[in-house]
Amino acid sequence: MTLRTLGQSDLKITPLGIGAWAMGGGDWKFAWGPQDDAQSVAAIHAALDRGLNWIDTAAVYGLGHSESVVARALQGLAKRPYVFTKCSLVWDDSGIITHNLQAASIRKEAEASLKRLQLDTIDLYQIHWAAHGGKPEGEAPGSVEEALAEMLKLQTEGKIRHIGVSNFNAAQMQRALGAAPIVSLQPPYSLLATDVEASILPFALEHHVGVIVYSPMSSGLLSGAMTRERIAAFPADDWRRRNPKFQEPLLSRNLQLVETLRAIGRRHNATPGEIAIAWTLHNPAVTGAIVGVRSAEQVSGISGAAEITLNAEDLQEIEQNRNLWK
Secondary structure, three states, X not given: XXXXXXXXXXXXXXXXXXXXXXXXXXXXXXXXXXXXXXXXXHHHHHHHHOOOOEEEOOOOOOOOHHHHHHHHHHOOOOOOOEEEEEEOEXXXXXXXXXXXXXXXXXXXXXXXXXXXXXXXXXXXXXXOOOOOOOOOOOOOOEOHHHHHHHHHHHHHOOOEEEEEEEOOOHHHHHHHHHHOOEEEEEOEOEOOEOXXXXXXXXXXXXXXXXXXXXXXXXXXXOOOOOOHHHHHOOOOOEHHHHOHHHOOOHHHHHHHHHHHHHHHHHHHOOOHHHHHHHHHHOOOOOOEEEEEOOOHHXXXXXXXXXXXXXXXXXXXXXXXXXHOOO
């Protein structure tokens, strides 16, 4: 795969990265249901074999479990991929998740992530949220500026290489850039989540901030493998059961879009999911897309996205379908 420079850093990343959210397993607030660790490791290895060179995880995924699974997958590799993780969401012994931007909390999280990942340094350390859980910024202890100041110290100490942010709006990114050298932003972006096109992606492009988007297939909804029956059978702890995109009246519309992607995919010998991912990569602000995989088999349905160039006909067909919803 062609490598792209992430923002103003020395990280040369593939257009696709491995998403490890679901690898956190079940029994926590934002779980995707039970997940077999061996399948997660196999998925990571399959993606690396296809040429992907970075993994994105977070401390909170599975309350630390995702990072431990990533560490297991890295053992014995001749060359390890870049590892990106996140901070600011913490949990107590009962699994209650809270938001904390205090310096001491950020440092404690970084040390714990390094231990779980079995690494000496984290390639990209990202503030997961400036504000979380529908609460306004300032409700959580600490501040973005306090967190970034501590991350700069961690960078000086060699514990992290680069600093990024996730789920920030343009105003929050502006402030962050005044406090630290921010190399990347991680926003949600897909055909079903385009709000970031208004100001966030243009800001990142103008200020040379790299963008690695998450949920480019809208949490699997646009993969081409999602059916009403599969959705109905989601485990009780799969957070997507609560997502309106997986419920009527939106579900019928969304599955109709999948059929449009499937038709375009036939012209490119690609899956609907690969077309959905390629659409996000078409945006000039986007450096890479984080693609969650839970098995080696799933990797084959997404890895071709980086090689797809959507033409004017493809883009017009997608846009016409989107206009039907407005």
